[in-house]
Structures are given as structure tokens and as C-alpha cells.
Amino acid sequence: MPPSNVLKPNVPTGFGLMGMTWRPKHTPDEQAFATMKKAIAQGATFWSSADYYGMPEPTAGLDLIRRYFTAHPEDAEKVTLFIKGCVDPQTMQPKNKREQVLASAETCIQRLGGAKKIDIFGPTRQDPSVPLEETLGAIGELVAADKVGGLGISEAAAQTIEKANAVYPLSLVEVEFSLWTPDLLSNGVAATAKKLDIPLVAYSPLGRGFLTGQVKSLDDIPEGDIRRRFDRFQPENFNKNLELVDKLKAFADKMNVTPAQLALAWIRATSNSEQAGTIIPIPGATSPGRVEENTTVVSLSPQDKTELDQILASFKIQGGRYNKHLEHLLWQ
Numbered sequence: 537m538p539p540s541n542v543l544k545p546n547v548p549t550g551f552g553l554m555g556m557t558w559r560p561k562h563t564p565d566e567q568a569f570a571t572m573k574k575a576i577a578q579g580a581t582f583w584s585s586a587d588y589y590g591m592p593e594p595t596a597g598l599d600l601i602r603r604y605f606t607a608h609p610e611d612a613e614k615v616t617l618f619i620k621g622c623v624d625p626q627t628m629q630p631k632n633k634r635e636q637v638l639a640s641a642e643t644c645i646q647r648l649g650g651a652k653k654i655d656i657f658g659p660t661r662q663d664p665s666v667p668l669e670e671t672l673g674a675i676g677e678l679v680a681a682d683k684v685g686g687l688g689i690s691e692a693a694a695q696t697i698e699k700a701n702a703v704y705p706l707s708l709v710e711v712e713f714s715l716w717t718p719d720l721l722s723n724g725v726a727a728t729a730k731k732l733d734i735p736l737v738a739y740s741p742l743g744r745g746f747l748t749g750q751v752k753s754l755d756d757i758p759e760g761d762i763r764r765r766f767d768r769f770q771p772e773n774f775n776k777n778l779e780l781v782d783k784l785k786a787f788a789d790k791m792n793v794t795p796a797q798l799a800l801a802w803i804r805a806t807s808n809s810e811q812a813g814t815i816i817p818i819p820g821a822t823s824p825g826r827v828e829e830n831t832t833v834v835s836l837s838p839q840d841k842t843e844l845d846q847i848l849a850s851f852k853i854q855g856g857r858y859n860k861h862l863e864h865l866l867w868q
């Protein structure tokens with residue numbers, strides 16, 4: 537039997553942990569711990585990670601979380617932790633069969649070593665060749681056994697959200713949403729999540745750093761960084777997309793806020809509006825200063841919001857969100 541009271545995150549800003557470990561150079565523990573502590577102090581207590589956020593060792597992200605909560609057991613109850621799994625870390629293709637889901641969850645639980653419970657667990661992508669009932673049923677088994685607390689899915693289309701929630705009540709849906717990826721407002725995802733009262737977790741809300749204005753040339757992205765594989769960051773698209781960033785930077789300057797704060801303010805202004813239900817941005821950052829900047833809420837007046845929407849409508853983003861190997865897994 538699915539639980540009657542479903543855990544649903546509800547904070548203005550969450551925190552994405554991917555960048556700490558899914559990069560050629562990991563964030564040293566001292567800095568990572570200070571950043572994580574800062575997130576909690578700032579109320580960004582919804583954390584998102586995955587069982588493949590590590591290079592070269594896929595589980596490095598889980599290992600960081602274990603070390604943090606081992607050092608700070610007093611914080612374990614303060615944080616709602618969402619872990620995605622069920623993919624091949626080399627190819628990023630889904631592994632959503634029952635036994636694969638159970639194995640992925642078991643790996644996560646073992647790596648976390650009891651230092652932190654997985655509050656919400658779920659598949660990273662949908663696999664149309666595996667029935668949703670099989671994948672989500674396996675997670676239902678994990679919830680029933682109290683191994684994880686609830687179910688979240690990612691990159692789901694509107695009809696998948698509707699179907700999944702009928703199979704097993706969803707705690708959240710994690711989807712890309714930002715000033716350069718507003719798709720969920722027009723593809724039915726926001727409307728469906730609002731209707732079903734399911735929080736959307738907005739991933740890459742700063743456009744993987746691009747919208748902050750700090751990535752000015754490809755040289756600002758280290759070799760081996762995953763962004764170098766994505767279409768929007770290819771040389772033929774990069775400079776064109778920078779034109780949007782310049783416009784946003786001018787807008788942020790006018791408001792006396794940073795471009796990152798503007799990007800997050802636009803998301804918060806969309807949350808709980810006519811267009812959408814709850815949307816929680818999860819900016820990734822590796823320093824306490826950036827977490828403080830990103831969690832310092834600045835508000836947009838309706839006129840600011842309209843002006844920003846007009847800028848977006850006048851601009852065509854160049855390049856897909858991922859690349860030809862991964863495109864078929866989006867909005868599934």
C-alpha cells in the first residue's frame with residue numbers, strides 16, 4: 537500500500553551537490569563541508585544528488601554525503617535528501633528493471649553507511665521498454681521496507697507524471713528549468729504538476745553556470761567537465777548564447793543584484809503562480825559565498841517579470857540541452 541502522507545519538499549531554494557564531485561577536480565572536504573553547512577544555515581535543506589555524481593569513481597558524491605553526515609550527525613534530520621540512481625554511469629542509459637532498481641538503491645544505502653537516510657529515491661530517466669509499474673513498484677518495495685522514504689522521478693513528460701503518480705504517489709519531479717530552459721511552462725509539465733500538487737525541483741537553474749555571466753569563454757570550462765559535451769556549449773552556439781547572458785547581466789545590474797540572483801528570482805516568481813505550482817530551484821555551488829548569494833532571495837516585481845519574459849521571448853537559444861546521445865531520454 538502506498539503511504540497516505542507523502543513527503544514533499546517545500547523550501548524556497550534547495551541545493552545541488554553534483555559539482556562537488558562530478559568534475560575532474562573534487563571540492564576538498566573542508567570547503568565542501570563549509571558549503572554544505574552554509575546551505576543548511578540558509579534554509580536550503582532540500583539536497584539533490586545521485587549514485588553517479590563522481591569521476592572517476594561514480595559513487596564519490598555519495599561518499600561525500602556520508603563523510604559530511606558522519607562529521608555532522610546533528611544535521612541528518614535537518615536535510616531532505618533526494619538520490620537519483622538506476623543508470624549506467626558510463627553511458628547514462630537507464631537501468632530501470634526491478635532488480636536493477638533494487639541494486640542501485642542498495643549501493644546508495646551501503647555507500648551512505650547509515651550516516652543519512654535517503655528521504656526520496658528514484659530513477660534518473662525513464663526507459664520506455666520497462667513498464668513504469670515495474671520501476672516504481674520496486675521503489676514502493678523499498679519504501680515499504682523503510683529503506684527509502686519516498687519516490688521522485690526526473691526528466692518526465694506530463695503524461696508520465698500523471699501515470700507515475702497514479703502508480704505510486706510522487707514526492708517530486710526533478711526537471712531542468714531556467715531562463716534558457718523554460719520548456720516546462722509550455723510542454724504541460726508545470727500544469728500537470730500543479731494539478732496533482734507535486735513539487736517540481738528545478739535542476740541546472742543557473743544554466744550550469746552559464747547564466748551567472750562567469751562563464752565567458754570555453755576556456756572557463758576545464759577539460760573533462762561534462763559541460764564540454766553539451767550542444768549549447770559548443771563553439772558554434774556558445775557565443776550566440778552569450779548575447780542572452782549580456783542582456784540578463786544588464787537587467788541584473790539595473791536591479792542591483794547578481795545575474796545568479798536574477799535567474800533564481802525568475803524561477804521563484806514562477807513558483808506558485810498561475811503558470812505553475814511549487815518549483816524549488818537547486819543551484820549547485822562549491823563555496824559558502826555562492827550559497828549565500830544564491831539563497832539571498834531578491835524579489836521581482838510583476839513588471840520586472842514581464843520585461844524578463846519579453847527578453848526571453850525575443851531570443852532563440854542555440855543548441856539542445858544535452859547532445860545527440862542523450863536527447864532521446866529527455867521529457868520522457
Ligand SMILES: NC(=O)c1ccc[n+]([C@@H]2O[C@H](COP(=O)([O-])OP(=O)(O)OC[C@H]3O[C@@H](n4cnc5c(N)ncnc54)[C@H](OP(=O)(O)O)[C@@H]3O)[C@@H](O)[C@H]2O)c1
Nearest residue numbers: 552553554739740741742743744745748796819820821822
Ligand atoms: N535530474 C537531472 O538529470 C539533473 C541534471 C543536472 C543537474 N541536476 C541537479 O541540479 C543541480 C544543479 O545543477 P548544475 O550544477 O548542473 O547547474 P547550476 O546549478 O545551474 O549551475 C552550477 C554552476 O554555477 C556556478 N555557480 C553557482 N552559483 C554561482 C554564483 N552565485 N555565481 C557564479 N557562479 C555560480 C557553479 O560554480 P561552482 O560549482 O564552481 O561553485 C557551477 O559551475 C545539480 O547539483 C544536480 O543535483 C540534475
